[in-house]
Amino acid sequence: MxxxxxxxxxxxxxxxxxxxxxxxxxxxxxxxxxxxxxxxxxxxxxEPKKVVMVDGFYGGLACPSCGEIFKSERSPHCPYCGQAIDWKN
Structure with missing residues (x-):
């Protein structure tokens, strides 16, 4: 759409x-x-956005909109703010 x-x-x-x-x-x-x-x-x-690499205490991947770090699942949307996520490189 x-x-x-x-x-x-x-x-x-x-x-x-x-x-x-x-x-x-x-x-x-x-x-x-x-x-x-x-x-x-x-x-x-x-609009899908690429995940952000995070260095620091937790490390890993974070939402590009709210900055929350993803736990283990690769869902199509951020569970915290609803941002569409593009997991492709």
Missing amino acids: ERLTEPYGANYFRVCGNKTVYNRKPQKSSRVAFALAKLFQIEELD
């Missing part, structure tokens, strides 16, 4: 085909902007 939103700088996004720019963290009182920001977040999590 195609994305309905697209990034527009570090703190903004817009709906594809629309010139209106929205803040990624709008106030809850603006219901439409808040709902669109939630859609943008969901679409960002649905």
